Amino acid sequence: xxxxxxxxxxxxxxxxxxxxxxxxxxxxxxxxxxxxxxxxxxxxxxxxxxxxxxxxxxxxxxxxxxxxxxxxxxxxxxxxxxxxxxxxxxxxxxxxxxxxxxxxxxxxxxxxxxxxxxxxxxxxxxxxxxxxxxxxxxxxxxxxxxxxxxxxxxxxxxxxxxxxxxxxxxxxxxxxxxxxxxxxxxxxxxxxxxxxxxxxxxxxxxxxxxxxxxxxx
Numbered sequence: 192x193x194x195x196x197x198x199x200x201x202x203x204x205x206x207x208x209x210x211x212x213x214x215x216x217x218x219x220x221x222x223x224x225x226x227x228x229x230x231x232x233x234x235x236x237x238x239x240x241x242x243x244x245x246x247x248x249x250x251x252x253x254x255x256x257x258x259x260x261x262x263x264x265x266x267x268x269x270x271x272x273x274x275x276x277x278x279x280x281x282x283x284x285x286x287x288x289x290x291x292x293x294x295x296x297x298x299x300x301x302x303x304x305x306x307x308x309x310x311x312x313x314x315x316x317x318x319x320x321x322x323x324x325x326x327x328x329x330x331x332x333x334x335x336x337x338x339x340x341x342x343x344x345x346x347x348x349x350x351x352x353x354x355x356x357x358x359x360x361x362x363x364x365x366x367x368x369x370x371x372x373x374x375x376x377x378x379x380x381x382x383x384x385x386x387x388x389x390x391x392x393x394x395x396x397x398x399x400x401x402x403x404x405x406x407x408x
Contacts, residue, residue: 192245192246192249192250193242193243193246193250194242195242195245195246196241196242196243196244196245196246197238197239197241197242198238198242199241199242199245200237200238200239200240200241200242200244200245201234201237201238201241201242203241204233204234204237204238204241207237207241208233208237208316208320211237211320211323211324212316212319214289214290214293214294214296214297214323215293215294215297215314215319217294217297217298218297218301218311218314221311221312221313221314222314222315222316222319223313223314223315223316224315224316224317225313225315225317226315226317229315229316229317232317233316233317233320236320236321236324237320240324240328251274255270258270273338273342276338277335277338280331280334280335280337280338281331281332281334281335282331283334284330284331284332284333284334284386285327285328285330285331287330287382287386288326288327288329288330288331289327291382292326292330292382292383293323293326293327295382296322296326326372329372329383330372330383333368333369333372333383333387334386334387334390336387336390336391336394337390337391337393337394337397340354340391340394340397340398341394341397341398341401344394344397344398344401344402345401349398350398350402351395351396351398351399351402354391354394354395354398355395358391358395361391362388362391365384365387365388365391366380366384368387369381369383369384369387
């Protein structure tokens, strides 16, 4: 399934590349290729990441078919709900990264260059595409935080009271994590950190509801 996904993503690589270049529409003319092997490197990155995304549903289905015979109907329902919720969170993070963060990142880097007196004449595509892909994946993964906290709460490893008491520490950790996962500009850090802080609050309430037995019913 991954190999088939790579082939499909490789065939539509030009169209996917245009979508990835859209956040830098204001500076689209600056995106150039310098090295002779750069187009092939970009194609490989798009094909590999695209194949992973396209094959993920089928791989998940195969794993679930292997695991489900040993589970009860209630456990199956919990797993399906968790996968659905996790997928929705990942897509939310990816859309936020693509639609809001990436344009801000591109503009921020340009402004830093102008402030430093360095006018960028060329932005190489083989360095731009990895930043786009990593930022989208990073947003999607960190948005899994509410699901992880809720699962830990179901196992009794965390409580809503403990989460409330550690709220200040959690906010600091979120901003530090956002600093490392986003490009070095404060705007993209804030764009990632603020939704994560809101998701942390949602996690507290979801664990509290679980403790009160609402989710159990």
